[in-house]
Amino acid sequence: MADSVNSSVNPFLAPSTLPYQLPPFADIRDEHYREAFDHGIAEQLAEIALIVSNPDEPTFENTLLPLERSGTTLQRVAAVFFNKSSSDSNDFTNALEEELAPLLAAHEDAIRLDPGLYSRIASVHEQREEPGRDAESLYLVERYHTEFTLAGAGLSDADKATLRDYNKRLSTLTTRFEKNLLADTNELAVLVDDVADLDGLAAGEISAAAEAAKERGLDGYLIGLVLPTSHPYLASLTSREVRERLLSASAARGIRGGAHDNRDLVLEISRLRAERARLLGFDSHAAFVTADETAKTPDAVAGMLGRLAPAAARNARVEQAELQKIIDASGAGFELAAWDWAFYTEKVRQATYDVDTSAMRPYFELERVLQDGVFHAATRLYGVTFAPRPDLVAWHPDARVFEVSNEDGSPVGLYIGDFYTRDSKRGGAWMNPLISQSALLETPTVVCNNMNVAKPAAGEPTLLSFDEVNTLFHEFGHALHGLFAQVTYPKFSGTNVYRDFVEFPSQVNEMWMLQPEVLANYARHHETGEPMPQELVDRIHASATFNEGFSTSEYLAAALLDQAWHRIGADTVVTDVAEFEASALAAVGLDNPLVPTRYASTYFAHTFSGGYDAGYYSYIWSEVLDADTVEWFTENGGLTRENGDRFRDRLLGVGGRMDPLEAYRDFRGRDAIIQPLLDRRGLN
Ligand SMILES: [Zn+2]
Numbered sequence: 068m069a070d071s072v073n074s075s076v077n078p079f080l081a082p083s084t085l086p087y088q089l090p091p092f093a094d095i096r097d098e099h100y101r102e103a104f105d106h107g108i109a110e111q112l113a114e115i116a117l118i119v120s121n122p123d124e125p126t127f128e129n130t131l132l133p134l135e136r137s138g139t140t141l142q143r144v145a146a147v148f149f150n151k152s153s154s155d156s157n158d159f160t161n162a163l164e165e166e167l168a169p170l171l172a173a174h175e176d177a178i179r180l181d182p183g184l185y186s187r188i189a190s191v192h193e194q195r196e197e198p199g200r201d202a203e204s205l206y207l208v209e210r211y212h213t214e215f216t217l218a219g220a221g222l223s224d225a226d227k228a229t230l231r232d233y234n235k236r237l238s239t240l241t242t243r244f245e246k247n248l249l250a251d252t253n254e255l256a257v258l259v260d261d262v263a264d265l266d267g268l269a270a271g272e273i274s275a276a277a278e279a280a281k282e283r284g285l286d287g288y289l290i291g292l293v294l295p296t297s298h299p300y301l302a303s304l305t306s307r308e309v310r311e312r313l314l315s316a317s318a319a320r321g322i323r324g325g326a327h328d329n330r331d332l333v334l335e336i337s338r339l340r341a342e343r344a345r346l347l348g349f350d351s352h353a354a355f356v357t358a359d360e361t362a363k364t365p366d367a368v369a370g371m372l373g374r375l376a377p378a379a380a381r382n383a384r385v386e387q388a389e390l391q392k393i394i395d396a397s398g399a400g401f402e403l404a405a406w407d408w409a410f411y412t413e414k415v416r417q418a419t420y421d422v423d424t425s426a427m428r429p430y431f432e433l434e435r436v437l438q439d440g441v442f443h444a445a446t447r448l449y450g451v452t453f454a455p456r457p458d459l460v461a462w463h464p465d466a467r468v469f470e471v472s473n474e475d476g477s478p479v480g481l482y483i484g485d486f487y488t489r490d491s492k493r494g495g496a497w498m499n500p501l502i503s504q505s506a507l508l509e510t511p512t513v514v515c516n517n518m519n520v521a522k523p524a525a526g527e528p529t530l531l532s533f534d535e536v537n538t539l540f541h542e543f544g545h546a547l548h549g550l551f552a553q554v555t556y557p558k559f560s561g562t563n564v565y566r567d568f569v570e571f572p573s574q575v576n577e578m579w580m581l582q583p584e585v586l587a588n589y590a591r592h593h594e595t596g597e598p599m600p601q602e603l604v605d606r607i608h609a610s611a612t613f614n615e616g617f618s619t620s621e622y623l624a625a626a627l628l629d630q631a632w633h634r635i636g637a638d639t640v641v642t643d644v645a646e647f648e649a650s651a652l653a654a655v656g657l658d659n660p661l662v663p664t665r666y667a668s669t670y671f672a673h674t675f676s677g678g679y680d681a682g683y684y685s686y687i688w689s690e691v692l693d694a695d696t697v698e699w700f701t702e703n704g705g706l707t708r709e710n711g712d713r714f715r716d717r718l719l720g721v722g723g724r725m726d727p728l729e730a731y732r733d734f735r736g737r738d739a740i741i742q743p744l745l746d747r748r749g750l751n
Contacts, residue, residue, distance in 0.1 A: 079103035079144040086459065087481045087511040088502050089468070090147045093460050097159050100148050104167060107141030108174050114138070119183035125190040127200070131207060134184075135507055135556050142557075145171075146501045147462075153499070154517050155463050156249075156491045165242050172238035176218075176231045185220035188212055203724045207556050210723075217359055219347050226346055233343040237336060244332045245493070245676035248320060251327040252670075253490055255316040257290040259309060267303040269425060271530055275521035282490075292317050293519065294494035294672060296663045297621070299532055301409040303425055314406040314663075321669025322644075329669040330644045336675055337632045337641070345637040353633040356681040360567045361688070361728055365634055368684045372630070373655065375687070376623050378750040380656045382616025387661055389415055405661050412614050420610035422603065424533050431536050432593040433486060433520065433529035440536070440589030441543045444579035448711025449551070450474030453482065461485070465522075466515070471550055480504070480512030480550045486529075486539075488519035494672070495519065496538045498545035498573075503560035504552040512561070514549040516542045528593045533607075537580055544576025545569075551719040559723035566678075567685035568727040572719055574686075574693035575700075581607060584706055612749035617662055619748050624657040624664035626684045629674040633681035644668050687744075692731060694743035699735055 078094045080103060085091055114137035121129050148167075152160040178184065192212040195205055219230045258280065259265055265273050265288055276288035283289065290300060296317050304310050321329030340352035349355040353365040362368050390411040391403050403411065416422050442453045452472050459468040459481070466485035473479055483501070502513040518538060523529050531539070548569075549561035562569055579585045581604070590599040631651035641647050648668055652658040666673065673679035696714075703710055717734040721727075732738060745751050 077102055077106075079147070080106060080140060082139075082143075086456075086470070087478070087513050089459055089481060089513055090143070090501060092147075092462050095147065100144060100163060101166075103140060103144035104148075104170070107138065107144055108170070110140050111138035111174070112177060115178055115181060115184060119181060119187065125187035127191055127197075127204060127208065130184075130187045130191050131204075131211060132507070134211070135207070135558060139508070141174075146499075150499055150501060150515060151462055153493050153497070154466075154485055154491075154515075155489070156493075161246055165239070165246070168238040168242040169235040172234045173231065176227075176234050179215055179218040180220055180222075180227045180231065182220070185215050188215055188220075203555050203559070206725055207558065210558065213359065217347065217355070222346070230343065230346055233339055233346070237339050237343070240332055240336050240339070241676045244329055244336065245672060247327040247329050247332070248670055248672055248676070249493055251320045251323070251329075252292050252294075252494060254327070255292055255319060257292075257309070257313050257316050258285060258287055259290065260287045262288065264306050264309050265304070267305040268300060269303075269428060269530070271428075271523045271527055272300065272521065274524040274527065278522065278524055291488065291521075292320070292494075294670070295665050296667065297409060297665070299534060301406060302413040304410070307407065310406040310410060311404070317670075318663065318667060329675070333632070333644050333668045333675055334641055337635060338637075340633060340680065341635050341637045341639070351634045351636055353630055353681040356633070360565050360682065360685075362567050362684070365630060365681075368630060368688070371688065372623055372627055372684060375619065375748075375750055376627070376655050376657055379616055379619035379623055379748075380659065382749060383620045383659060383662050384616070386412070386614060386616045387659075393418070403661060405663055408617065408661060412617070416610060416613060420606045420613065422606045422610050427533055427590075427599070427603070427607075428530040429592050429594070430590040430599040431531040431533070432591075433531055435589045435591060435593070436531055436536050436539060437484065438589075439591075440580070440585055441539055443588050444540075444576075444582070444585045444706065445543070445547060447584070447706045448579075448708065449547075449715055450708060450711070451479055451550075456481070461515075465489075478511065480514065482546055482550065483513065483515040485515065486518045486520050487522040489522075492517065492519060496542050498542050498549065498562070500549050500561060503549070503557055503563075504554065505557040505560055506555045508557055510557070512550050512552060514546045514561075516546055518542065530593065537577055540577045540580045541573045544573030547576065548572040548719050548722075551715050552722045553720035554722045554724045556724070561722050564723040564727055566682045567688045568692075569689070570686050571689035571692045571696075574690055575696050575714075578697045578700065579706070582706055612747070615749045619750065620657055620659070620662045621665040622687065623655075624652055624662070625666045625671065625673075626687065627651065627655050627657060628664055628666075628668065629671065629679070629681060629683040632668065632674065691741050691744050692739045694747050695735065695739040698743045 077099045078091045079099060082088050083091050114133065118130055118133050123129055152164045188211050192208050195208045219227060222230060262273065265276065273288065276290055279291055280287050280289040290313060298313050298317060301310050301313060344352045344355040347355055351365065357363055357365055357368060387403060390408065393411050393414055394401065394403060413424065445451050450473060453469045456468045456470050461468055461483050463485060465487045466483050469482045471479040471482050496518040498514060498516050500514045502510055504510060504512040520529060520531065520535055545562055552561035554560050586604060587598055591597060628648060628651055635641065649658065652664065673683050679685065700710055714734065718730055721730045
């Protein structure tokens with residue numbers, strides 16, 4: 068360990084003394100990061116070396132406990148740095164992230180591929196059924212053994228060296244993919260000169276576009292792109308030309324040649340993943356990934372997606388015909404294009420259901436949605452309350468800190484919300500923990516939610532779209548999963564569960580958005596305070612399965628694309644990204660050009676900058692559990708403390724400390740069934 072490191076100066080080298088160990092953001096400077104990473108890596112390697120060199124017979128106590136206790140400095144700096152590089156990046160964080168990616172991949176390999184450590188874990192695994200071992204500890208042994216085995220700990224030295232090269236190379240390439248995507252997304256923002264071309268947008272959206280242009284020193288109005296292919300403004304912009312520009316700009320990300328082109332990265336990343344899978348004894352990367360998920364095999368995933376795809380594609384064609392009818396009736400005389408879909412869908416929605424989604428915005432003021440909607444639902448269900456802590460500083464002035472307490476006043480943790488978009492923030496919305504609960508480490512919980520809501524001009528309210536409100540409820544569901552963790556080992560804390568299970572709690576939390584008591588509490592007109600008219604609410608419910616053909620199809624297309632890239636074997640040579648995409652989508656009947664995939668490969672961050680590689684199917688996989696759970700809440704009286712406590716105790720608090728499907732059975736009283744999902748999405 069470098070002795071030049073001075074813990075009285077570098078704030079990462081000791082636990083924070085702030086409430087809930089909140090990182091001391093005000094004291095953190097750029098030069099602290101690399102120093103703390105180097106120190107943290109060296110520290111953890113020394114801790115592992117001590118475990119491995121222990122002359123005593125391997126036991127749970129002398130192997131797994133110190134392993135779980137290792138790496139606290141690295142954890143501390145990584146949580147803060149990667150939060151910053153996602154939420155408020157700059158040239159410094161970009162450069163450091165690229166520098167760190169191979170170092171951290173190599174570090175992880177140094178641990179996962181340590182033969183001495185693996186043989187100790189294997190030996191503890193052999194004697195795991197020792198009397199007196201509690202269930203969580205037993206599961207810890209199982210998980211470590213499986214993870215190390217899948218990571219290649221049992222390979223020969225030569226194969227391990229190859230594996231290390233793959234991992235290092237992949238981490239560099241996926242980081243580069245993400246950086247290219249952010250740069251291309253910013254570059255492709257659509258500049259509109261004449262305000263008349265923004266007809267259809269709300270006043271607040273227009274002022275946000277003017278603000279965005281000004282921030283970049285441009286004249287006119289700038290529409291920033293969002294991560295998916297489809298943009299929320301496509302539903303309201305009346306100019307076909309601007310709609311086309313917006314959709315085309317989204318779809319052009321990563322395929323324009325030049326420095327930010329992601330096509331070669333897509334090819335190389337998928338090829339390297341296939342080769343790595345072969346080295347580890349699997350037919351494909353998808354087989355390798357699903358082996359350690361609740362799905363277990365790519366065929367199980369294909370079976371599920373294949374069951375849904377034909378009905379979704381068929382429903383989308385029915386919707387398409389309806390949209391064309393509207394265009395024809397208006398005498399416009401053109402054929403529906405992809406950039407018209409959302410616009411005419413909105414017209415059908417208004418004509419058939421009389422639901423005007425832009426008319427809802429005035430009822431969705433951010434602060435009310437957060438406090439009187441999202442927080443309120445959690446209070447009703449779990450008894451928890453939220454107190455603003457303006458005295459606690461986060462990483463950006465827009466990021467606000469709330470203290471969460473139980474009904475009896477006992478502490479739960481801190482919740483940080485950073486809702487506004489900026490050029491330095493990656494697209495999408497997400498939850499990440501800064502500090503994760505663990506009884507072993509005696510750590511509290513600090514979790515964050517990030518969104519990309521356009522910031523209104525000074526003095527104007529932030530009015531959310533229907534989808535943004537839904538996203539806030541969703542991300543907050545992840546936050547609760549983190550906040551309610553009741554585990555001993557840090558490995559199992561909160562959202563540290565299988566990837567194809569992790570979306571389930573957040574999806575369930577979406578149900579409270581339109582729950583009558585919750586909605587009545589938050590959906591009030593920002594000027595008049597009037598509640599959202601009941602008939603509007605009824606019509607929203609009536610239109611629930613409307614346009615589900617489109618949304619299910621665009622999602623399934625992306626999920627199948629992700630599987631296709633990762634089901635290729637190591638010997639398959641793919642040379643053309645566009646061709647591969649087209650044939651993969653045609654193979655499952657999701658090649659309707661009017662329903663573009665939610666993400667095309669070159670801007671499919673979930674799958675190519677990692678996190679959801681061969682795992683984008685997870686959302687619909689976990690939605691089976693979600694729909695089944697919503698039914699349970701509904702059958703049992705909905706928003707009650709009793710229901711909330713059961714969900715918290717048997718599911719949210721469990722984190723990853725037991726088999727998630729077992730936890731589900733314990734909560735639901737049986738396994739999940741698929742029918743509620745089919746009903747919800749109109750796929751019967
Ligand atoms: Zn989510």
